[in-house]
Amino acid sequence: MSVESPVLPAAPAGPVAVIGAGTMGAGLAQTAAAAGRDVILYSRTEETLARASAAIDTSLRRIARREAARPEPGAAADPDQVRLRIALTTDLGDCGEAAVVIESIAEDLTAKRRMFAELDRICAGSAVLATNTSGIPIGLVAGATSRPERVVGTHFFSPVPVMALCEIVRGPATADSTMAAARSFAREIGKQSIVVDRDSPGFVTTRLLTVLILEAIRMVEDGTCRAADIDLACRLGFGHPMGPLASVDLSGLDVFHDVASGLHRATGNPVFAVPALLGELVASGHHGRKSGRGFHDYSDADRTEVGGG
Numbered sequence: 001m002s003v004e005s006p007v008l009p010a011a012p013a014g015p016v017a018v019i020g021a022g023t024m025g026a027g028l029a030q031t032a033a034a035a036g037r038d039v040i041l042y043s044r045t046e047e048t049l050a051r052a053s054a055a056i057d058t059s060l061r062r063i064a065r066r067e068a069a070r071p072e073p074g075a076a077a078d079p080d081q082v083r084l085r086i087a088l089t090t091d092l093g094d095c096g097e098a099a100v101v102i103e104s105i106a107e108d109l110t111a112k113r114r115m116f117a118e119l120d121r122i123c124a125g126s127a128v129l130a131t132n133t134s135g136i137p138i139g140l141v142a143g144a145t146s147r148p149e150r151v152v153g154t155h156f157f158s159p160v161p162v163m164a165l166c167e168i169v170r171g172p173a174t175a176d177s178t179m180a181a182a183r184s185f186a187r188e189i190g191k192q193s194i195v196v197d198r199d200s201p202g203f204v205t206t207r208l209l210t211v212l213i214l215e216a217i218r219m220v221e222d223g224t225c226r227a228a229d230i231d232l233a234c235r236l237g238f239g240h241p242m243g244p245l246a247s248v249d250l251s252g253l254d255v256f257h258d259v260a261s262g263l264h265r266a267t268g269n270p271v272f273a274v275p276a277l278l279g280e281l282v283a284s285g286h287h288g289r290k291s292g293r294g295f296h297d298y299s300d301a302d303r304t305e306v307g308g309g
């Protein structure tokens with residue numbers, strides 16, 4: 001990994017295509033449009049596009065309200081102007097003119113490879129083809145195209161309009177010019193980038209966070225400390241905005257179980273071994289906030305921790 005160099009060329013000019021209109025796709029389309037880019041947001045269905053469109057409206061209104069309430073309001077992008085820059089489509093062919101393409105469909109290698117084979121067929125040879133995967137090695141996705149040198153990992157964070165980081169991942173064949181273009185684009189839309197030079201599963205951030213969360217779970221499991229106190233320690237002791245167990249409750253214990261076991265399988269590193277407690281909670285349907293219970297209880301307003309202590 002290396003830190004950001006201040007000398008970068010301008011990002012490739014032209015429209016940005018965002019492929020997949022879920023949580024991340026909607027946030028990416030909004031953020032690129034707020035930075036002044038014309039955006040084409042693609043999804044397979046009109047329903048998903050309508051949901052993404054509503055989510056973008058809500059987020060833009062919230063940002064505009066927050067800006068207006070500040071003592072010295074900044075220049076928040078005009079929500080109407082931002083909306084006008086986002087075209088919605090269910091026709092992937094409409095993305096053929098894009099200078100930068102960010103794929104943000106499901107975290108599924110087969111689906112991503114199929115999508116990249118299609119993008120390879122329809123996009124200009126000069127386009128930067130980026131995948132917003134959380135941890136799938138870029139080489140595996142790039143291998144579905146005839147131009148792996150133009151494929152790069154751009155791992156953004158949720159919610160995209162708010163979170164300032166983009167992890168930029170070099171695949172085995174990614175060209176320096178593609179890396180520079182991706183970093184310039186991230187900067188243009190207001191993100192700081194870190195560069196991951198080795199295309200390894202989980203990149204940097206997913207690997208680090210997984211270790212912290214797994215160790216927190218092991219401490220709940222062996223009775224070292226209660227979930228609420230571990231979260232408090234990380235918030236007050238380390239300045240984390242949210243403790244590791246509250247954070248895994250938010251992203252979903254089932255999703256995290258898949259991430260950790262995937263990393264364990266891919267690396268063989270015992271630090272990624274999944275503690276029995278996590279498997280038991282997932283098997284019992286305790287998937288975190290979305291199911292009402294994970295390491296904390298969300299069944300009523302008063303949150304209490306479960307799972308040990």
Ligand SMILES: NC(=O)c1ccc[n+]([C@@H]2O[C@H](COP(=O)([O-])OP(=O)(O)OC[C@H]3O[C@@H](n4cnc5c(N)ncnc54)[C@H](O)[C@@H]3O)[C@@H](O)[C@H]2O)c1
Nearest residue numbers: 020021022023024025104105106107111132133134156158
């Ligand atoms: N949610 C996060 O916190 C987060 C953070 C960073 C990166 N990511 C990554 O971003 C990507 C998208 O995540 P998300 O949270 O937006 O997921 P999501 O489920 O909200 O959205 C994914 C969208 O892709 C669509 N889709 C699925 N398979 C498809 C296919 N074969 N072709 C076209 N569309 C397809 C789905 O219908 C859905 O609308 C994933 O790779 C994920 O790992 C997620």
